[in-house]
Amino acid sequence: MRIKYILGKDIQITLKVIDGFILKGTAGGLEQDVTLEECQCYCANSRSNERYSFQCVSATYYHKERDCILNLQTKNDSPDQFQQQDNVSYLGMICSVEESKQRLVNNNFIHGCRQTVSISTSTTIPEKIFMPVNTDSCFVEMPNHVLHGTAFAAETNVSVNVCKCYCMNAENRYGIECNSIEYYFDSKTCLLSNLS
Known part of the structure; x- marks a missing residue:
């Protein structure tokens, strides 16, 4: 270590x-x-x-x-x-x-932490928009939305379906009811929350 x-x-x-x-x-x-x-x-x-x-x-x-x-x-x-x-x-x-x-913390930075970077470009980079392809009978997917609050657990390197399973089994696994998930496809990170 x-x-x-x-x-x-x-x-x-x-x-x-x-x-x-x-x-x-x-x-x-x-x-x-x-x-x-x-x-x-x-x-x-x-x-x-x-x-x-x-x-x-x-x-x-x-x-x-x-x-x-x-x-x-x-x-x-x-x-x-x-x-x-x-x-x-x-x-x-x-x-x-x-x-x-x-x-x-530096109050001149974004949120006190991130330096601003100015990039001059003549081309516009389109924003990546995700379509709701993971909606099923238990979960309604809301792409491009984030529920701000406190997650009670995070799981990494999991698929969106495994993330949903963790939420469905949260009371047994974590001892708390799960009402929503946030899933980050690029990092395969699953945040479980009791908020919805």
Whole structure:
């Protein structure tokens, strides 16, 4: 196990990064197409910028997909859910939330975390629109919509049908009723929620 420490603006340690480990079943949110540094910032700033209704206390970063799962618990809260997995890193906060925000958040950035990039181009790139092809008798698919709130679990590297099965069996698997899912086709990430 390799452990790195992320330094804040003032060269003090703010997060501990443990490569090759994931914290399962404690997801609260997902940020896509972010860097490792942006992931730690989104975790520290999750409640303050009102993107989420919870305070992230740890995160899991998927290097290939550039996805960041914001967790509701730490590896110490759920040691049985802390598992080895390739191409991911676990990010655990070392400082308090306030200290982490002071060191990581930049109010000139989008959501305090992401730098704006200006791209000048003469061609228009069409927005990718998904059609509802996964609607069935139990689930109504609403492409291009996101239900903001808190997910009670996240599963990775699963198909949309397996994601639906996890939702249908959520009371047995997670101990909570599932009313909706968010599925990210590009990263094969499934977020389960009791909201609908």
